[in-house]
Amino acid sequence: MTDTVSSPAPTVAVEGVHKRYETTDGAGTTALADVSFTIDPGEFVTVVGPSGCGKTTLARLVGGFESPTSGRVLVDETPVTSPAPDRAMVFQAYHLFPWLSVQENVAFGLVEQGVAEDVRNERVEAMLELVGLSDRASAYPAELSGGMKQRVGLARALAVDPGLLLMDEPFGSVDSQTRRRLQRELLDIWRTVEKTVVFVTHDIQEAVLMSDRVLVLTGTPGRVRDDVTVELPRPRDRTDDAFIGYVDTLFDLVETTI
Template structure:
């Protein structure tokens, strides 16, 4: 299944991608089957689907952490052959370096890119201000709440100024109230920076609250069952009838996947 071509170059293109993993016994297990999608520059697209349908595999392929068994992946017209500074990943687990301060964690990618020290300092200060953690710059991860740790991870990803943010259930490890706050902060950052976001979640309301479009994966191996545009003004009220209607529509598609 291939989406219609657009006149501009999409930020992400996945064409007929399949992925199989080798087992310890030497057999292969399929994870994705003939998946195609396009994400436009500045778009917020969320991937949902039942467990085991390949959502994380898809994000890792786009991030260059995995290679497809067949098919092609491109970012801004360039083939994806591995990780690159144009794509940054934020995971459910925080993956912060416990021996580094908040400032040093955010700075890490800039050091790897050999950015000038003065420019690094300015960039880190800007990112910490963006995620509201300027006052915790000298704290260590052990001194932070779960929500703060995830904001540090987001700041670290944004510091290298990627065109694309790949987010694999980034709010799955925090409580419901913190999750709502982080959603709002993410939308504010997305609006301010204009980044392209590909977001994975199991939370249907979260998908409706955040997305321009939702990609529904089905089955194992995963394939694209549906693409649904969320035509609701932001900010979105989950008690609004249109919001509830969109949520129920997505739930029906997920339920259909599981039959």
């Protein structure tokens, strides 16, 4: 194994993806139907949609946690078949290892990749500083607030230096103040690290605030209703008329079915 684990920001191509789940009664449900889109390197793309539209499934497919029933997911031209550190995921429910301290959680992926200890420690320290948790390095997850847990989740994902960062409603479990702070922090971090981001949320304001592009998924099974490019300079102002305009447009797209 090498000491450097950096992966450049990749392109993502989702091509004609269907995802069907078999249920015990044999009926089965289709979560996604004929979903296709591409994401450019370094782009911040948000997937919005009502609950049940399959947006989490979509993120899991890109992550390789599940396989499409038909169609394919390509990351830098390579089909995705299993989870890998170059596509690190940040989960809504954090999923920190409760028996590991904050720094051990962040170091997890680096340990598994055989990164030398001194390089690893340096990297963990840098990540903790990036998310503002240097002073809680030896705390256990149970001792942290929701916002801090998600900072650890983010630091743990960023530590392996993935080219693609997958975020499944990452700020869905924290209070609104913390949420706003985390949104700001994530944008700051994204500016400093070259990463493609797929960000799933049901919060349309969040989508407009954060992303270069917003994919609107609607219906059961979920289909791509629209693909909206947010042409606003950052930092964005929620009270700005153009901002509100985007939010209204997206609201209409999400609310009305095809």
